Amino acid sequence: xxxxxxxxxxxxxxxxxxxxxxxxxxxxxxxxxxxxxxxxxxxxxxxxxxxxxxxxxxxxxxxxxxxxxxxxxxxxxxxxxxxxxxxxxxxxxxxxxxxxxxxxxxxxxxxxxxxxxxxxxxxxxxxxxxxxxxxxxxxxxxxxxxxxxxxxxxxxxxxxxxxxxxxxxxxxxxxxxxxxxxxxxxxxxxxxxxxxxxxxxxxxxxxxxxxxxxxxxxxxxxxxxxxxxxxxxxxxxxxxxxxxxxxxxx
Amino acid sequence: xxxxxxxxxxxxxxxxxxxxxxxxxxxxxxxxxxxxxxxxxxxxxxxxxxxxxxxxxxxxxxxxxxxxxxxxxxxxxxxxxxxxxxxxxxxxxxxxxxxxxxxxxxxxxxxxxxxxxxxxxxxxxxxxxxxxxxxxxxxxxxxxxxxxxxxxxxxxxxxxxxxxxxxxxxxxxxxxxxxxxxxxxxxxxxxxxxxxxxxxxxxxxxxxxxxxxxxxxxxxxxxxxxxxxxx
Numbered sequence: 001x002x003x004x005x006x007x008x009x010x011x012x013x014x015x016x017x018x019x020x021x022x023x024x025x026x027x028x029x030x031x032x033x034x035x036x037x038x039x040x041x042x043x044x045x046x047x048x049x050x051x052x053x054x055x056x057x058x059x060x061x062x063x064x065x066x067x068x069x070x071x072x073x074x075x076x077x078x079x080x081x082x083x084x085x086x087x088x089x090x091x092x093x094x095x096x097x098x099x100x101x102x103x104x105x106x107x108x109x110x111x112x113x114x115x116x117x118x119x120x121x122x123x124x125x126x127x128x129x130x131x132x133x134x135x136x137x138x139x140x141x142x143x144x145x146x147x148x149x150x151x152x153x154x155x156x157x158x159x160x161x162x163x164x165x166x167x168x169x170x171x172x173x174x175x176x177x178x179x180x181x182x183x184x185x186x187x188x189x190x191x192x193x194x195x196x197x198x199x200x201x202x203x204x205x206x207x208x209x210x211x212x213x214x215x216x217x218x219x220x221x222x223x224x225x226x227x228x229x230x231x232x233x234x235x236x237x238x239x240x241x242x243x244x245x246x247x248x249x250x
Numbered sequence: 251x252x253x254x255x256x257x258x259x260x261x262x263x264x265x266x267x268x269x270x271x272x273x274x275x276x277x278x279x280x281x282x283x284x285x286x287x288x289x290x291x292x293x294x295x296x297x298x299x300x301x302x303x304x305x306x307x308x309x310x311x312x313x314x315x316x317x318x319x320x321x322x323x324x325x326x327x328x329x330x331x332x333x334x335x336x337x338x339x340x341x342x343x344x345x346x347x348x349x350x351x352x353x354x355x356x357x358x359x360x361x362x363x364x365x366x367x368x369x370x371x372x373x374x375x376x377x378x379x380x381x382x383x384x385x386x387x388x389x390x391x392x393x394x395x396x397x398x399x400x401x402x403x404x405x406x407x408x409x410x411x412x413x414x415x416x417x418x419x420x421x422x423x424x425x426x427x428x429x430x431x432x433x434x435x436x437x438x439x440x441x442x443x444x445x446x447x448x449x450x451x452x453x454x455x456x457x458x459x460x461x462x463x464x465x466x467x468x469x470x471x472x473x474x475x476x477x478x479x480x481x
Contacts (some may be wrong), residue, residue, distance in 0.1 A: 053372050080378030090369035093470045094391045104377035107387055139470025150373070157377050 001028040003065070004161050004192050005050070010059035012042075012049055019045045021216035022059070027161065030190045034197060034207040038239055042216045043196040044087075047163045050194075051082040064160060080108055083154030083162035087169050089146040091138040097124070097149045098134040101156045109157070116156075123152040126189075127182040144175030148182050155186065162186070164195040200243055204228050212236050254439050262430050262440075269426030270447060276343050276412040276422060281405055283348030288355030293385060295356065296363055306356070313353035318414055322346040326418045343415035343422075351408055358404065362396040363389060395463075395472045402459040406452050423447060 005027045012020040019042045027033050035043050048054035050061060052068065052075055061068040068078050091100050101123050105116035124134065127148040138146050147167055154162050167183065168176040180202050187193065187206045197203055203210060203224065210227040212219045212235075220233045231237050259266075295306040313321070326342040329335060337345065366389055374384040413424035421429070427444035431437035463472065 051376060053375060076375075076378045076380045079376055082376070084373070084376035086369060086373060088369055090367070090373035092370055092373070092388055093366075094388075094395070094468050103374075103387065104379070107383055108378040137469050137471075139468075153373075153377065 001031075003027070004029050004031075004063065005194070006060075006062040006065075007046075007050065008060040008062075010046065010049055010061065011057045012045055012054065013057055019216055020049065020056070023213070023216070023218055024059075025211060025218065025221070027192060027194060029192055031208045032187055032193045032195065032206050033209045033211060034195045034203040035211045035213050036197065036200065036203060036239075037213040037219075041214045043213050044165050046213065047084070047165045047194070047196060050163060051079050051084055053084070076108075080104075080157055081160045083157060083159035085147070085151050085154055085162060085164045085167050087166045089138070089143070089150045089170070091146055091150055091153070093138050096135050096137050097129060097141065097145075100138070100149055101152045104153065104157050119156050119158075120152075123156040124149070126155065126185055127152045128178065128185075142175060143171045144178045147171065147179045151179075151182050151186070155191070161192040161194060164193065164197070166196050166198065168197065168199060198243060200228060200240065212239070214239075254436055255443065258430060258434065258436060258439055258443065262426070262433075265421075265426050265430065266423070266443065266447070269421055269423040270451070272340070272415075272420060272422040273409070273412050273424075274451070276340070276347065276415055276420070277405070277409045280344045280347035280412075281351055281408050283344065284351030284355050284404075284408075285401075287348065287352035289359055289390075291352060291356035292359035292363060295360055297381060297385065310353045310356055313350055314357075318346065318350050318411060319417060321350055322414060322418055325349075339415070339418040339420045343412070343418050343420050347408060347411060347415075350411075351404060354404055355401065358397050358400040359393055362393040365396055366392050392471050395466055395468060398459060398463045398466070399473055402456060402463075405455050405459065409452055409455060410448065 003026055007026065008024050010020050010023045011018070023042070023046055025033070035046065037043055045054060049056040050068075056069070059069065063078060063081060066078070067073065068075075091097075092103060095103060098120060101120045102113070102116055105111045105119060106113060109116075111119075129145065129148055129152060133141065133145060138149070141149065151162075151167075164183065168179050171179065176199070180199065183193075183195070183202075184206060195203070195207075205224075207224050209221055210224055211221040212227065212233070214235060219235055220227065220231075226232075227236065228240065231240060291306045291310060294302045295310070296303075298306065322343065325346045326337060326339065330337070370388055371384055374388045379388070412422060415422050416425040416428070419425075423444055427440045430440040434440065466472070
């Protein structure tokens with residue numbers, strides 16, 4: 001199995017607050033790993049560090065055996081290969097759904113607009129964004145639609161891996177399903193993914209491995225079976241208990 | 251009473267018209283000059299290397315901290331006295347007002363840049379765009395739209411400020427008014443005419459900008475509601 005991403009001993013502090021205290025893991029091609037854990041545990045920071053939206057303090061990151069953390073790395077070139085889906089979608093507000101997906105192809109990959117057409121349309125179709133929404137601006141779309149356009153924007157770049165930072169946390173409950181379905185579609189296509197989520201059921205469904213990140217360290221990792229159905233670690237048991245209680249309250 | 255107005259129009263119509271033309275030229279050319287310089291200053295102040303950041307801030311502070319008349323005098327009388335270069339009054343007026351307006355416009359643009367959520371820049375970085383592409387393709391189209399109301403204000407202000415060109419002997423609208431007054435001793439009449447022309451000109455500029463604002467409007471970006479457009 002080919003290794004896509006490798007993270008070694010990653011550390012990051014904000015002032016005196018050490019958010020990541022040495023995190024290591026790797027992801028192979030076609031694998032889906034899900035990071036779970038309590039808020040403030042460093043999950044988002046970890047994702048932001050992987051494609052250098054936040055600069056890590058130390059540690060090494062490799063993508064296809066090329067070191068991102070080396071000083072002479074061409075960062076934009078590397079980021080192009082790492083898709084990122086944000087909690088708050090972050091669509092380009094002045095561009096309609098179609099042009100949001102087109103932007104990277106034309107301005108980064110230097111494609112002609114008619115060359116990119118097929119890729120844009122396939123990407124939007126894959127996440128279930130209907131043709132009649134293509135001309136709408138982000139402010140005219142629902143949260144679920146916006147997030148699916150954001151996923152299309154990421155996959156259009158044909159990345160080696162996509163990072164998802166709590167893709168459904170900002171959504172109304174009834175919109176979560178459509179976004180999870182789009183992510184599931186990607187999983188079925190064999191996309192390599194690293195996902196931060198609180199959707200435990202979904203994690204159990206798609207993940208090859210679940211990583212529990214708490215207080216800046218990986219407390220435990222393993223198959224969904226070991227981690228969620230029969231967790232041994234007391235801390236994880238407690239966390240899953242809280243999450244399922246919250247769900248019942250909803 | 252009407253007769254005196256007609257007499258002025260009859261005799262000085264062409265002068266008034268050429269004064270209006272100069273006023274419009276000075277206003278339009280200097281605001282466009284100020285637009286480009288202002289954008290550059292704003293971008294440097296936010297994204298530039300440290301030295302350019304400081305220089306840009308310094309420029310903005312100095313220009314905003316001195317009267318426009320003083321700036322015009324430095325350009326028209328001060329610089330030629332060093333023997334380096336001499337400007338025509340018209341050119342000096344445009345240069346002075348453009349340089350002045352740039353400082354104010356830079357601040358309008360700067361606030362607009364800051365008004366765009368940082369997440370959009372993160373997203374642009376994540377698809378492999380570099381800083382300049384992000385500024386050009388992601389931020390600028392939004393900055394322009396956010397700034398239009400403030401920019402309209404600047405255009406109207408500059409229309410009135412263009413009258414300062416008279417201190418450099420440019421025969422723009424206000425100079426013409428004064429000239430007619432001194433020739434005919436009908437100061438009230440001549441300046442009433444000039445006043446009405448300024449008001450009409452300002453209203454035309456405002457309506458024009460409102461039209462552009464609506465024309466370029468994008469839901470979620472612009473302040474006004476419009477029918478949406480591509481840019």
